[in-house]
Amino acid sequence: MHALLEPTSTQGLALREWNALLQLARFNGLAARLAAALEASRLFDSAPPKARSQLRATAVAAESAQTAVRFEVNRALRALKGLDVPVILMKGSAYVLASLPPARGRFVGDVDLMVPRERIDEVERRLVERGWQASDLDEYDQRYYREWAHEIPPLQHPERDTPLDIHHTIVPLTSRFHPDAAALLAASVPLADPRLRVLGPADMVLHSGVHLFNDEVGAPLRDLFDLHDLLCHFGARPGFWNELLVRSRLHGLQRPLYYVLRHTERQLGTPIPPEVRQAAAASGPGLLLDVLMDWIFDRRFRVQSPGGPRAGIVLASWLHFMRAHWLRMPPGLLIRHLTVKAMRGIAESISRKREGDAPH
Amino acid sequence: MRVGDFPHSELADRLRGDGLHLVTGAFTTHLHIELPSLVDEFAQMYADYPVEDPPGIDDFEVRIASPSLLRRHFRPQAQAWIDGVDLMEPLPLDHAYPGLESSLNLAVATGDYVPLVVHSAVLERDGRALVMPAPSGSGKSTLCAALAWRGWRLLSDEMTVFCFDSGNVLPNPRPVSLKNRAVEVVAAYAPQARFSRVYRGTYKGDVAYMQPPADAVARAHEPAGPGLVIAPVFRQGAPTTVREMDRTAGFRWLIDNSVNYSSLLRTGFDLLTGFLERCALYSLTYSNLDEAIEEIDRLHQALPPLQPR
DSSP states (O other), X not given: OHHHHOGGGGTTOOHHHHHHHHHHHHHTTOHHHHHHHHHHTTOGGGSOHHHHHHHHHHHHHHHHHHHHHHHHHHHHHHHTTTSOOOEEEEHHHHHHHTTOGXXXXXXXXSEEEEOOXXXXXXXXXXXXXXXXXXXXXXXXHHHIIIIISSBOOOEEOTXXXXXXXXXXXXXXXXXXXXXXXXXXXXXXXXXXSTTEEEOOHHHHHHHHHHHHHHOOOSOHHHHHHHHHHHHHXXXXXXXXXXXXXXXXXXXXXXXXXXXXXXXXXXXXXXXOOHHHHHHHHTTSOOHHHHHHHHHHHHHHTSOOOTTOOOHHHHHHHHHHHHHHHHHHSOHHHHHHHHHHHHHHHHHHHHHHHHHHHSOO | OBGGGSOHHHHHHHHHTTOEEEEXXXXXXXEEEOOHHHHHHHHHHTTTOBBOSSOOOOSEEEEEEOSSHXXXXXSOEEEEEETTBOOSOOEEGGGHHHHHHHHHHHHHXXXXXXXXXXXXXXXXXXXXXXXXXXXXXXXXXHHHHHXXXXXXXXXXXXXXXXXXXXXXXEOOOOOEEEETTHHHHHHHHOTTOOBOOOEEEETTEEEEEEOOOHHHHHTTTOOBEEEEEEEEEEOTTOOOEEEEOOHHHHHHHHXXXXXXXXXXXXXXXXXXXXXXXXXXXXXXXXXXXXHHHHHHHHXXXXXXXXXXX
């Protein structure tokens, strides 16, 4: 973490320390970012040859994935020609196409788009007509996406490797939170190519934050670095911090914003103006819950090592998983969802066991 | 320090404990082996290989052990973990060594931090590479093993690794896997070659491994520049025929056999085209090994001198 924030600290590292640094960076999805950080501080060439070769390959792979993302967006736009529907890029694909700082050395595996909910069927139909295919899902998963989620089942073009996720808002419909999708759309910003838009700065931070703190997927530390980059970048713009507080109230996302500000500052030293921190703290949890949440998130954002997590981290991950689901759906639905998933897990492990025991 | 320099008990202790940092040319593998029978086979096949001690920067971590306590005693199995992930199904304990070799290949194929890799045999002579991309079953390993005893230095029978910076081929010499009848063919051809035992009924058929010549292991840090690209086709009874291959077809042939070309986009394209521009390309149909090798030597002699870029 130190090496990423302060690349000069890599100078004088012993080979074995480089080994540990590279291994951890890879395991936490931050290797290409490390390469970019070293490059930016002109320290890349002073790294040991083996480190250079590994970092170079990672950087090339990340860069190529970004090219693939740009191409997929280009293909999608071509397919949607004539529909006249606003297309808002989100997360990784937004950082890449809007050339925002988190794109530097970031591996982006898919394209996330948002379109107005009333247009989503039309968009899906058009993409399927033009060759995209939905992944093969069973009835339960179909229903999960269509009725409860904030997106339709992922589409992918058979000739390419980049999945396309189409959303109509930023949190699941069943979630405890109800951000204003129309306001997200209205405040979105066009890119140089006017057919594309990204969320406004404050909404982008809130979306990234709600995804990181209320979901259990993704690479937590990398996603925290995304937020760090966004806050450093937009934080310099006049009016941004006030806008962030205003939008968090509008969308009812004050609590996630509190966690964003607390943990970017706590883990990565992101500069947050004191008055903004104070204003957000009014929406923080009570003392006891605050201590518990710190305990959970401190472990979630700890650099994970391939040796496997320690007991504390396992417990924290489990608590986070339960909390993420708790926030995502009401209790009745949650029990049903977890039961279906558990039964399916058991059935799969039995059938795998049978195959595994078959004579070779 | 080489693997063969360790007393057997110390080697076994290391492999079970902190692991051994095994250098196979371009790649260093942090290797753990917890199966005593596999330690013996490994020690035999890798005796000449250098060990990094003290360790530096590893490329992969490979661990071979029992999948579970139960499997240590009841129908014992071997399981491989590559960088902590069990990518392959467990194998019967008797196939642990082929499992180790497959894991070392898979580690390269699945790592997203390795240079450009093409599935291909590659050898070197006078600093020039001979790249033979071909799918499994085309007889490339047999031809490659034979060439390794006829004046060519073995770089790898499985993968051609291109360095991003220089565009040259990096060696990764490892034991050569020979399937079914190929073992007898190569043993008859090169009586000095040393082989592992034959592993019967693996998913690739009956497999044995040939130790690379000592010279190939000792010079595993020396890269090779552009030279020949030859697509070998073994056909029973066919006369030896050489055909020039045009560059576009050669390029296709290489990317069709590449492991990670498609994920490298522009960089991969520039690297491969840059290499191919300085190579002579042929396809070679043969049934007689001696004639095939004679033909390859002739093509090598006819190469124009390498121009500096």
